Every structure is written in structure tokens, then in C-alpha cells.
Amino acid sequence: MSSVVETRKTPPAALTPPQTPPMNKAATTVKGSTIKDETPADLHLPDNYVAWTIKNQKELPPITLDNLLQNIQWISTAVLVITPSIAIWGLLNVKLRWETFLWSVIYYFITGLGITAGYHRLWAHRSYNASKPLEYFLALAGAGAVEGSIRWWSRGHRAHHRYTDTELDPYNAHKGFWWSHVGWMILKPRRKPGVADVSDLSKSAVVRWQHRWYIYLIIGMGFLFPTAVAGLVWGDWLGGFVFAGAARLTFVHHSTFCVNSLAHWLGETPFDDKHTPKDHFITALVTVGEGYHNFHHQFPMDYRNAIKWYQYDPTKWFIWVCSQLGLASHLKTFPENEVRKGQLAMQLKKLRETQEVLRWAPDPNDLPVISWESFAEQSLKRPLVIIAGFIHDVSEFLDEHPGGRHLLVKFIGKDATTAFFGGVYDHSNAAHNYLSMMRVGVLQGGTQHGLEDKAIPPSQRLRVARYNEAGGSPYASSTAWSDGEGLLG
Ligand SMILES: [Zn+2]
Numbered sequence: 001m002s003s004v005v006e007t008r009k010t011p012p013a014a015l016t017p018p019q020t021p022p023m024n025k026a027a028t029t030v031k032g033s034t035i036k037d038e039t040p041a042d043l044h045l046p047d048n049y050v051a052w053t054i055k056n057q058k059e060l061p062p063i064t065l066d067n068l069l070q071n072i073q074w075i076s077t078a079v080l081v082i083t084p085s086i087a088i089w090g091l092l093n094v095k096l097r098w099e100t101f102l103w104s105v106i107y108y109f110i111t112g113l114g115i116t117a118g119y120h121r122l123w124a125h126r127s128y129n130a131s132k133p134l135e136y137f138l139a140l141a142g143a144g145a146v147e148g149s150i151r152w153w154s155r156g157h158r159a160h161h162r163y164t165d166t167e168l169d170p171y172n173a174h175k176g177f178w179w180s181h182v183g184w185m186i187l188k189p190r191r192k193p194g195v196a197d198v199s200d201l202s203k204s205a206v207v208r209w210q211h212r213w214y215i216y217l218i219i220g221m222g223f224l225f226p227t228a229v230a231g232l233v234w235g236d237w238l239g240g241f242v243f244a245g246a247a248r249l250t251f252v253h254h255s256t257f258c259v260n261s262l263a264h265w266l267g268e269t270p271f272d273d274k275h276t277p278k279d280h281f282i283t284a285l286v287t288v289g290e291g292y293h294n295f296h297h298q299f300p301m302d303y304r305n306a307i308k309w310y311q312y313d314p315t316k317w318f319i320w321v322c323s324q325l326g327l328a329s330h331l332k333t334f335p336e337n338e339v340r341k342g343q344l345a346m347q348l349k350k351l352r353e354t355q356e357v358l359r360w361a362p363d364p365n366d367l368p369v370i371s372w373e374s375f376a377e378q379s380l381k382r383p384l385v386i387i388a389g390f391i392h393d394v395s396e397f398l399d400e401h402p403g404g405r406h407l408l409v410k411f412i413g414k415d416a417t418t419a420f421f422g423g424v425y426d427h428s429n430a431a432h433n434y435l436s437m438m439r440v441g442v443l444q445g446g447t448q449h450g451l452e453d454k455a456i457p458p459s460q461r462l463r464v465a466r467y468n469e470a471g472g473s474p475y476a477s478s479t480a481w482s483d484g485e486g487l488l489g
């Protein structure tokens, strides 16, 4: 299939009141709110959707100084500039009372959780079920973070997960830190985000309600409510506005934007390194626990970001407490066994990298097979010793031998297997490994029975092998060979 894919209209810019979703033939009206047909938007995508779209869907012309003004998303930009400007003015001109400071921090966490526990883990990923009171709380708190409606936000975020690091990812980390942080909201993207279905959210009364009243909710929850609390309770109206309103909102904005930028830039990849998401404590600290982003992209339907008890994930703790209070249920976790497979694969990959930079004993198949007579003859010209069926040239080592030169010289032209493995001295594994580096041939007739473990140096008894290198592997077929790239490739 290569039919043209019908894409949705460009989503409204972040932070702007969402438009009513475009009507289509099957649009339905539920309780005064127009919603889309319940047919999933991605049901009829062609198999080659991503490649086809990137190849055939025209990008807008590049942004230059000449067309810059037409390509700025003015409403988002205004919010992103005016809010911190008010905060800076407040910091310079308004006395910060401790009650207002405390309230600003608390409200930062409330509105942050609206995004992380609500928009992100509940609605975008469906990682748990929330009761109606919790849903309304999260919808209101999320509106206070002024980052678009649940529906708009989730649509973008689902596209981010589905098309991570591609041109169809709205916050594509390959376009640079600042693009994924704020650039995509300030400048008009050159391309629409890839198709992502949010028909499930259209069925939610809370999501529809929030989408419908969004403009009033952001004014109310973003500024009026935090100002009113400080004003009515301890009489600090102006402080409430500039600190709990503007400064707090600036922090919430950049905190959650860090999930798209910092979390794709700083840290480790303990579960998979196919894409840019990373795990880092600092990111977790500034994003209310969303910093274990490598885990999250691997297991997006898990209600946790951090899986260890000591890792900082207050969003997870919040959801867990809600479940204990009966406000949330069906908390999803990915099977531990599968999580550990991801970790193991990455650990093996690291070990493989270490293994590959070391020098190893020559492959026995590459060594010449030498008869006893030839060995005896050649050992008259250079110091050759047989151990475990291998012929070793010890000329470089004669004077280095810790037991003394004489013990080695004694065995030139002879079999020293018994002496090496405990007969005279039971050599260390390191000595055995080092010995294997001196191999120059294989004695005709092969290794004596019972000497197999002595023929393999200890450091090579356990090795990290690609699937097509492992002998007897069910994957070691001719097709697997031709691939040449394994999981660890
Ligand atoms: Zn991400």
C-alpha cells in the first residue's frame, strides 16, 4: 500500500486555546461538545507510513531571516516571554513573603503533577485508571501548567513516542537541545507531527470538558487561583500573582520542557540505546520524576519512571498514594522479567565492547598443525613447549618467567601440561591466559581426552557472542549469518 495518507490539521500551538476539533462526516455531539468519530486515526495507515510521509510530504521552506516573522508562533512565544518577564520584575520589585514562597513551591508541585501524573501518565499513556475526582483534580492542575489541553498535549506526546527521533516526532531530539526544549513551540514546525490516535480521549467526559473550557481554565488555574489563595489567606495579592502565578509557571514550563530536551540528552541508557532517551537523576529532580526517560520510552505504559525505591519519582509516589486512597486503580507495570532482559542486553553490549578491545589468543583454526617430529626438530632452533595440545613459543618469556628461566628451559621440546597444571606448580588463571598468547601451533592428533578445559584459557570460557556467532544457536541459520548485525550490533 502506498496511498496518500490523510493527515490531520496542524495542531494548535502549545499554550494557545485549542480549536474545536475539525468536524468530519461522523462527528458527534455529546453534551454540547463536538467530538470526532471514534474510528482510530491510525486505523488505515499504509504499512510504509513513516517512510512514505517523510519522502512525499513536502516540508515547509526553511526559516530564514526574511521569513522569520511569518514563522513565529506568536501566542506561544508571547506566553513564554511575558511569563518569565513578570517573574523577573517581581523578583526585583516585590517582597517575597515566606508564606507566598511556600505556596509557590506547593503549587509548582500540584501543577507539575497535573502534567506528569495527569497529562502524561494517565491520559497520554493510560498507565493507570483514575477516579472522577482525581481526573478533575489533574485536569485542573494540568490547566494551571498552561501547556495546552489534555487532548492536544497527548496527541503530540503519543506522536513523540511513536516516531521518536524522526521527522514525524514533534520534539525530535536530533534537531538539537533548544528545538526539543522550546524551539518547536516558538517556530512553526516544517512538518506536521506523525499520526497518533487520541480517539480514546475523545470519549472521556473530563478531557472534553477541559478542552472546551480550556481558555478560562488556564486563566483561572494559571493565575487567578494561585493569586487568590495568597491574597485571601495572608493578604499578598501581588506576591501571589508574580511568585505563585508567573514565577511558578515559568518553573513548571521549563521543568516539563526538560522531559523533551534534557531527558533526551543527559544520562545513561540502561535499558536500550536505539533512540535518544536517557536516565539521569538531575533530570528526574527538575521534572517531578520524569527523568528516567530511557526506561519510560521502553516501557511507556508503566506507571513508574523509576523502578528502584531510592530513585526520585514523586509522580510515581503520588499515583501509588492515590491508589492506596482508592482514587486510582489498575496501576500498570511491565513484567520484571522483560525489564531485566533489556538491562542485561545493555550490560552485555558494554561487556562486548570491552571484550573487543582486548587482544586474544590466536584462533586454534588459524594455527598450523604440526607433527611431533616437526615439533622436536623446530624446538632445537627456538624454545617451543607443548601445553594442553598447543605449541608455545616462549622465547620472549624465558627471562620473565617468575619461577626462573631454568624451569622453562627444562621443558623445551617437551610436553609440560602436567607440570604447568599443578605437577610442578598450579599456575594462576592469569598465567594460563598469558600462556595462550604464545601459541604458535597445534600438535597433530589434537588435544588429549580430558584436557578440553585446559585448552581453553580461563578468560575465554565465558564470552559475549552475537547470535550468529554462537554455535548450535537456533538463530545461527544462513539468513541470520547474512544479516551480520545482532542485537548487540
Ligand atoms: Zn521522550
Ligand SMILES: [Zn+2]
Pocket: 120, 124, 125, 157, 161, 296, 300
Ligand atoms: Zn511518555
